[in-house]
Amino acid sequence: ELIPMTIDEARLSELRARMPALPQDTLDRLLNEHGLPEYDADILIQDPEVVGYFEDCVRLFPQAKKVSNWVINDLFQEMNERKVSVRDVGLSPERLVELIEAVDKKLVSVNNGREVFKKMIGNERAVKEIIDESGVGLISDDSVIRTAVQEVLDNNAPIVEQIRGGKEQAINSLIGQVMKATRGKAEAGQVVGLIRELLGL
Numbered sequence: 001e002l003i004p005m006t007i008d009e010a011r012l013s014e015l016r017a018r019m020p021a022l023p024q025d026t027l028d029r030l031l032n033e034h035g036l037p038e039y040d041a042d043i044l045i046q047d048p049e050v051v052g053y054f055e056d057c058v059r060l061f062p063q064a065k066k067v068s069n070w071v072i073n074d075l076f077q078e079m080n081e082r083k084v085s086v087r088d089v090g091l092s093p094e095r096l097v098e099l100i101e102a103v104d105k106k107l108v109s110v111n112n113g114r115e116v117f118k119k120m121i122g123n124e125r126a127v128k129e130i131i132d133e134s135g136v137g138l139i140s141d142d143s144v145i146r147t148a149v150q151e152v153l154d155n156n157a158p159i160v161e162q163i164r165g166g167k168e169q170a171i172n173s174l175i176g177q178v179m180k181a182t183r184g185k186a187e188a189g190q191v192v193g194l195i196r197e198l199l200g201l
Contacts, residue, residue: 026051034064043072050075053086056093061100070100074117090122098127112136112184139185145178148186149194152177163199171195 023045030041030051044051050071057067075096078089099120103113108131119130131137139145152174153160162170171192178191195201 034058036064036068040065040068040072043076044068047086049086053093057097057100060093060097063100063104066100066104067097070096070117074114078117078121091117091120095120095124095127102127102131106138106187107131108137109184109187112138136183136185138187139182142190145182145186145190146194146198148178148181149174149191149198152181153195153198160199163201168201 026045026048027041030036030044031038034055036044044054053075054064054067054071057071058064061067075086075089075091078091079086082089099113099117102108102116103110107128108116112131112134115134115136116127116130119125119134120127156174156177159170159173163174174195175188175191178186178195179188
């Protein structure tokens with residue numbers, strides 16, 4: 001006669017805790033606990049090590065979508081180009097968060113932050129040091145940006161007339177020119193605000 005096996009509940013819990021998370025469990029956590037869009041979560045769960053890296057970043061900087069953008073767009077690209085795992089990229093979660101915070105505090109634009117990201121790989125230099133050395137920090141002086149915006153407006157009378165005539169999407173062309181004039185060191189939202197202010201919109 002077969003004797004039913006019994007297992008200690010505490011031991012069972014311990015065994016379950018040691019088991020790797022199932023993809024669906026991980027997906028649910030990314031969607032529900034971190035509030036990520038399905039697209040982001042689907043990409044992240046392809047690599048369990050990346051999920052761990054992402055969650056380490058979120059513990060330090062609890063804005064999951066911003067972290068996810070950098071992991072998916074920049075970290076994955078670095079891993080793919082060099083054919084290495086996230087462990088071997090040469091950028092700790094703490095370092096990536098340092099960069100995300102610099103972008104969040106408007107010390108550097110997202111686009112120029114990508115240049116800084118490349119220069120952070122494989123070293124422990126402070127993000128602020130790399131930003132300063134590269135000359136890509138955002139311009140904090142409002143008058144400098146205001147002057148650049150005014151020059152672009154003065155040199156683009158036809159586009160200005162289009163905008164005043166109701167074709168507001170033409171503002172994008174002016175934004176692009178201001179960003180070029182400032183080497184991407186103007187904050188886009190500030191540029192839009194100044195364009196609208198100077199045009200009386």
